[in-house]
Amino acid sequence: MEKEKTDKPDKKDHILDVAERVFSDLGFDGASTRLISGEAGVNMAMLNYYFGSKEGLFLAIFERKISSFQTLLQNIGNDETMSSWDKLSTSIDKYVDRIIVNNCFQKLINREISMNKRWELTDKITEILMVNVKEIRKILDEGIKNGSFFADIDCEMVIATIFGTKNYILNTPQLSSLILGYDVRDEKLMEEKLKPRIKTYMKRLLKAYLMTDNDHIKQ
Amino acid sequence: MEKEKTDKPDKKDHILDVAERVFSDLGFDGASTRLISGEAGVNMAMLNYYFGSKEGLFLAIFERKISSFQTLLQNIGNDETMSSWDKLSTSIDKYVDRIIVNNCFQKLINREISMNKRWELTDKITEILMVNVKEIRKILDEGIKNGSFFADIDCEMVIATIFGTKNYILNTPQLSSLILGYDVRDEKLMEEKLKPRIKTYMKRLLKAYLMTDNDHIKQ
DNA sequence: CAAAATTAATCAAACGATTGATTGATAATA
DNA sequence: TATTATCAATCAATCGTTTGATTAATTTTG
Known part of the structure; x- marks a missing residue:
């Protein structure tokens, strides 16, 4: 709604960006799914919709980086x-x-x-x-x-x-x-x-x- | 009951020892007061009785070490x-x-x-x-x-x-x-x-x- | 010294709050 | 219309903490 250009293809990436920062600041247990979804500007249910679970979201952050590291x-x-x-x-x-x-x-x-x-x-x-x-x-x-x-x-x-x-x-x-x-x-x-x-x-x-x-x- | 010698003076120390290990293994947010008290073999309320709060327990671990570090x-x-x-x-x-x-x-x-x-x-x-x-x-x-x-x-x-x-x-x-x-x-x-x-x-x-x-x- | 009074220590139970996750309805898209 | 995306509402579980009662230890008193 706010963005005027294509915000579909990078929506998951945007969540991952935010989650990566929040997790690194607060740790896995210290970062709640409510905070992450809030900072990312998406509904809380979207995290489970996209990544299955909190741990799935966490793993997805790592999956995204593997290739570049190798x-x-x-x-x-x-x-x-x-x-x-x-x-x-x-x-x-x-x-x-x-x-x-x-x-x-x-x-x-x-x-x-x-x-x-x-x-x-x-x-x-x-x-x-x-x-x-x-x-x-x-x-x-x-x-x-x-x-x-x-x-x-x-x-x-x-x-x-x-x-x-x-x-x-x-x-x-x-x-x-x-x-x-x-x-x-x-x-x-x-x-x-x-x-x-x-x-x-x-x-x-x-x-x-x-x-x-x-x-x-x-x- | 189990110990036959003086187990009074080091009871708080025992809790701190256990908490130090559990916190270092699981992190502050990942370690629950129930787990810590369980591993230490004391009632959960003892943690708050002795240290005021979970954060108080956490701080007490550091306080204990300060002098030796300095x-x-x-x-x-x-x-x-x-x-x-x-x-x-x-x-x-x-x-x-x-x-x-x-x-x-x-x-x-x-x-x-x-x-x-x-x-x-x-x-x-x-x-x-x-x-x-x-x-x-x-x-x-x-x-x-x-x-x-x-x-x-x-x-x-x-x-x-x-x-x-x-x-x-x-x-x-x-x-x-x-x-x-x-x-x-x-x-x-x-x-x-x-x-x-x-x-x-x-x-x-x-x-x-x-x-x-x-x-x-x-x- | 012994009884009473006071304090400290311990416990099971429960508190309200927050957690991650799920639901069913609705909106958007194709 | 069928599929996907989004949402508010809600779920059971767990969180840290508090409570009130009970026991143990200590101090005061007679």
């Missing part, structure tokens, strides 16, 4: 023209660009995977995230094999650092805003200051660990 | 006999030892601080966590000033890495168990394998970033 880092690892370091560097760039866009969905993922219930969903999330993990792992393993990276590095912990550092900043915005000195929730600041900062830092950090001879310690 | 890293930064690196290294050791013990409480903190509600509690959590953040920051700043660490390091991001890497492993046990190759929820494995591994890795990672001359890059 192709995030693809083909970088298979590029024969790039050095191992360039592959890792490019992966970090793409990853940082990506996850900041999907900010509230990432919060959703991390909160859900830390829960001891809804195991089915946890398994699915784990499966999705493992795709990117394996891609990074492949690059690190290759770098070790061809001598680009040290042989005695802790690959798995490096992965934890890459994903963990980013998650820490995005999942605790109130704390990290205090630490970093500016509001990491501000979209403009995030784009202009936070993203390049994370990229620069992560590359220097990893380069120092993976490629710098530790015999040359400063003091 | 003293975690104290006095390390003020030790004149230690080098900046030794201070940082010791802090990491103590921090890793600590947070793994308080595993499920950490999950509780990270889930709650990522929510966009219960601002009062979020503020309190932020305040608690900032104590440790500032302590680490002090060590890093001092290290820069006395030339132990490079002057152009990104202190705030280093903090995000220290806390983020650890949180990533502990908050996503299902995923990180898959990555690391063993069950990080297993107490014995955590003590014998995970803790020393995190310590060793974090120290080498940070040493490389903070203290290694980047002009000597391997290739």
Whole structure:
């Protein structure tokens, strides 16, 4: 009634957009179907009509994102023209660009995977995230094999650092805003200051660990 | 009736122990007072009798932990006999030892601080966590000033890495168990394998970033 | 010290409110 | 007309909380 153009094809998408934000703000149990439908401007019964149940709506949010996640880092690892370091560097760039866009969905993922219930969903999330993990792992393993990276590095912990550092900043915005000195929730600041900062830092950090001879310690 | 010794003084503590675990497993909204009281083996009304409300119980869990957190890293930064690196290294050791013990409480903190509600509690959590953040920051700043660490390091991001890497492993046990190759929820494995591994890795990672001359890059 | 009075602790039962879900009627669309 | 979409109203279930009664523990009193 309010919209004048086609609002049919993206009505379900609109509900999913709203639900994604509300769920990420309040959690699955904290977000009521009444609130979601209210914020989305649709009748409450529409949620069950479209998605069957509250859990169905929740799952639909994840289903919608799966495909885009699976192709995030693809083909970088298979590029024969790039050095191992360039592959890792490019992966970090793409990853940082990506996850900041999907900010509230990432919060959703991390909160859900830390829960001891809804195991089915946890398994699915784990499966999705493992795709990117394996891609990074492949690059690190290759770098070790061809001598680009040290042989005695802790690959798995490096992965934890890459994903963990980013998650820490995005999942605790109130704390990290205090630490970093500016509001990491501000979209403009995030784009202009936070993203390049994370990229620069992560590359220097990893380069120092993976490629710098530790015999040359400063003091 | 069952216990033969004094079970009076730790009855509230017992409820807090159970509530801490249930909340960390199911979240604040997902954990019902009926379930908590049931698991604790007390009447439901006891929760309100002791803690006033469900939120009061929730807050009591945090209140109980505050003091132990505030003293975690104290006095390390003020030790004149230690080098900046030794201070940082010791802090990491103590921090890793600590947070793994308080595993499920950490999950509780990270889930709650990522929510966009219960601002009062979020503020309190932020305040608690900032104590440790500032302590680490002090060590890093001092290290820069006395030339132990490079002057152009990104202190705030280093903090995000220290806390983020650890949180990533502990908050996503299902995923990180898959990555690391063993069950990080297993107490014995955590003590014998995970803790020393995190310590060793974090120290080498940070040493490389903070203290290694980047002009000597391997290739 | 013992009886009485007072306070604290515990419980089953029920409260009103809210939850997710469903209904049957109505409107829109094809 | 047949199908789909939308709605207000309502469902049973569960939520956190409160109540009033009962027991246990403690304190006061004679």
